[in-house]
Amino acid sequence: MPIATRFTRTRSRSPRNSSLRSPRWGRLLVVAVAAALTALFVSPVGAQAARAKESRPVYSYENAIRESVWVDTRLDADGDGRTDRVAVDIVRPREPAQQGRKVPVILEASPYYSCCGRGNESQLKTYDAQGHVVQMPLFYDNYFVPRGYAFVAVDLSGTNRSDGCVDVGGSSDVQSAKAVVDWLNGRARAYTTRTGTQRVGADWTNGRTGMIGKSWDGTIANGVAATGVEGLKTIVPISSISSWYDYYFAKGASLYDSGPDWLSNYVESPDARAHCGAVQQKLVDGAPRDGDWTPLWTGRDYVADASKVKASVFVVHGMQDLNVRTKNFGQWWDALAANGVERKIWLSQTGHVDPFDYRRSDWVDTLHQWFDHYLLGYDNGIERAPMADIERHVDQWSTDAVWPPTGTRDTVLRPATGSAPGVGTLGLSRAPAGSSETFTDNPALDETSWSATVDKPTPEKAGFVTPTLTKDLRLSGSSKVTVTATPTTTSAHLSAVLVDLGPDTIRNYGGAGEGILTGTDRTCWGPSTTGDSSCYKVTSADKKAVDYTVFSRGWADLGHYTGDTGQPLNPGTPYTITLDLHASDHVVPAGHRLALIVAGTDKDLIDPPASTPTLTVDLAHTWAKLPLVGGTGAFRRATTGTPPQVAPHLARPTGVSVPQTGSRVPGER
Incomplete structure (x- = not known):
């Protein structure tokens, strides 16, 4: 929770x-103290002290x-x-x-x-x-x-x-x-x-x-x-x-x-x-x-x-x-x-x-x-x-100045079949009627497994990838993915994830500190008393080199295709449902590719359905609506021309392992 x-x-x-490093709000003098208790407050200096209108520790x-x-x-x-x-x-x-x-x-x-x-x-x-x-x-x-x-x-x-x-x-x-x-x-x-x-x-x-x-x-x-x-x-x-x-x-x-x-x-x-x-x-x-x-x-x-x-x-x-x-x-x-x-x-x-x-x-x-x-x-x-x-x-x-930034527009991107089953394209053109991709839910796999094999035909997912980008492409806000799928069983879950395919160094959000490391030195933020210290352990970024980054995801039970109340599915019947992908702000840089992956159970992030369905996705009636800065024009510009050279992918693609949440409580750390 x-x-x-x-x-x-x-x-x-x-x-x-x-x-943010822009602009800097002003500096607070951070004093590390050996004795954790001090009754005398150390005043801030620098830009903060220069502000005329601020409360002072008097x-x-x-x-x-x-x-x-x-x-x-x-x-x-x-x-x-x-x-x-x-x-x-x-x-x-x-x-x-x-x-x-x-x-x-x-x-x-x-x-x-x-x-x-x-x-x-x-x-x-x-x-x-x-x-x-x-x-x-x-x-x-x-x-x-x-x-x-x-x-x-x-x-x-x-x-x-x-x-x-x-x-x-x-x-x-x-x-x-x-x-x-x-x-x-x-x-x-x-x-x-x-x-x-x-x-x-x-x-x-x-x-x-x-x-x-x-x-x-x-x-x-x-x-x-x-x-x-x-x-x-x-x-x-x-x-x-x-x-x-x-x-x-x-x-x-x-x-x-x-x-x-x-x-x-x-x-x-x-x-x-x-x-x-x-x-x-x-x-x-x-x-x-x-x-x-x-x-x-x-x-x-x-x-x-x-x-x-x-x-x-x-x-x-x-x-x-x-x-x-x-x-x-x-x-x-x-x-x-x-x-x-x-x-x-x-x-x-x-x-x-x-x-x-x-x-x-x-x-x-x-x-x-x-x-x-x-x-x-x-x-x-x-x-x-x-x-x-x-x-x-x-x-x-x-x-x-505002968020999402001015010029952000919902842009419809559509999946289409590619050169191999399960390895498709993602662009502006609608797939021909009758185009489809098929996958079988595998609750043992997750978004990192799918991302690592996005360019390979695998039975548990369908992946759709843009060409290598020639310009940066920024997504800012909340996305939606509408999927039309035909199940083979009476229950089915769907996952959709957006992936930045390309090398980067990011915070290791799957680590024990969810992106931070805790040190032993302390900084102090006000005076202390014998029973209440103002001094806290310093932290630093926990970094990880990756070859891809999952930056937005969403899930749904296909049985809730009509809304608030779920019902058993009729095998062989197509159903349409819209997945709400999670809000984010991410730049897919020039030289990388943007991928949409549609699959079943996202291990450790949703629980699996009662059955193990195979789903056939109707590509002509499936699309992603993404809040792109610059809208359709920005996508066109980013997918034409000659892409820049970037560092090669790692020999074995790696991402951040999904942290196990299980029964969670909203708030510790």
Whole structure:
């Protein structure tokens, strides 16, 4: 789920925490300290210090107010006859409160604070003997509290010190955090203890709230923003879900061998485990493994409510995230754009990784500017900066004024037969009527196996390849592949992948760190206390030389060809279905080729069907709709003329092995 532990592709689901080089946002002086604890903040220097409008670390972190309150959610998910209260731990600067000045809030709501940890080092909340929070995971409190922000960390219902039940993206999850935003704005009640009657207000804040989080945490930010709650000014969802159906299924094809009940059980507190059986059963009953859309998924589809979003949105996602797959950011981004939401995006070559662990200094600086603008109201120009930062090569970033860039147009490319069975062409011309390719599903093989043999006739896939490109060809956004196929059995799954055929060095997203390596030295991002260090292990890129790169993929159960409800197939009958390929931004360079591969089960990325079908693809009624920068004209220009010379392919084609996800959790790392 959005929080998976490490990319060990086990079939059990565990969470992962995690989490431009143009223009440079400014430098933060990063001080490595031998002693992990320092109470004195080291001020930033360089370009950042030159900015006239920025919050400065003028308040004491060591003397900050640390307190806990329990906010009434107005729900009774566990059915005990009293409304559930969620635990809210707060760190805020003491000086503004003494001076009668109010501060804005940075809020993270998470189910992981006691079970699984946050960040690359899996930090947990810790408490002293009186129950006051000592350690807040991540750097947000260390860095932003001295700059005049409060940091608020919410235990989702049914986790850590909160009442209620975990309902995995449903009303209880979302209301856990929304109720806190309401309380910060004077619209909800909070108490000094979990069961007491002494009420407490939030007179220390101006109510202006920004939510941030990776995986499940960022997913809750999406969900709260989709309620349109007043006071929520911005959200920063990192590697986050926009529709929970699309976390578990792709057009009816199961992406995991477990459902939301597994995830709920993974994170819930002992109290919730003892009292939330009815909620668990609803998760089981409402999410059948047949991949059908049910009312449970409707209640967890934030994309449908994008028109309610009033907050600005800073989306961050790894383009090779095979935990929270990139369809989730793509459809959310498109819906936000359609509704005129102010937004920004960073896309990296990593998997399910926090930008703090692949672009640390730039990330902290950009996030600082973002919150300063949307929560403090500083006119620092962040909203006028380029909308998109894309990691084009390892640690090399490009920017776009808007994303997808101006001139991006959906372009229809069509497969056709080639010189050998299963080895076809990809171009603008429609295949003649009656043209077909046939393959047999082989659940033991995956997209890397298909890509390595794309130029060879093999029985498990059909591959279609452009000529060697004479100019770069850029794809930016979400693609679709429509397939008309005739199965030999009553069930069948389909996969479609886009591949850049040519040598490159990329982040090893299939490695244990999903594109990063963790070192031993530390850098510090604010002051520390005895129980809460601001110093984190440095990271670097985990690189791999490859001969091809799979950069977008999508899947479907052919039995869902009519829509939300699947049905048995009639062998020998053709069916047409459209696969949603995952959003990406990739340049296939001159000298490389673009390939479309259509096959059956993509091992470890979808579960196989009940049968082992052979499928015949009608090429005249099969096509790919790709968002190409420059549209059809760009494709024509890239496929004519004399291609440049490039380094020869490796003796044995290699790519990145697909990491095993199995039962995953949205958010670890």
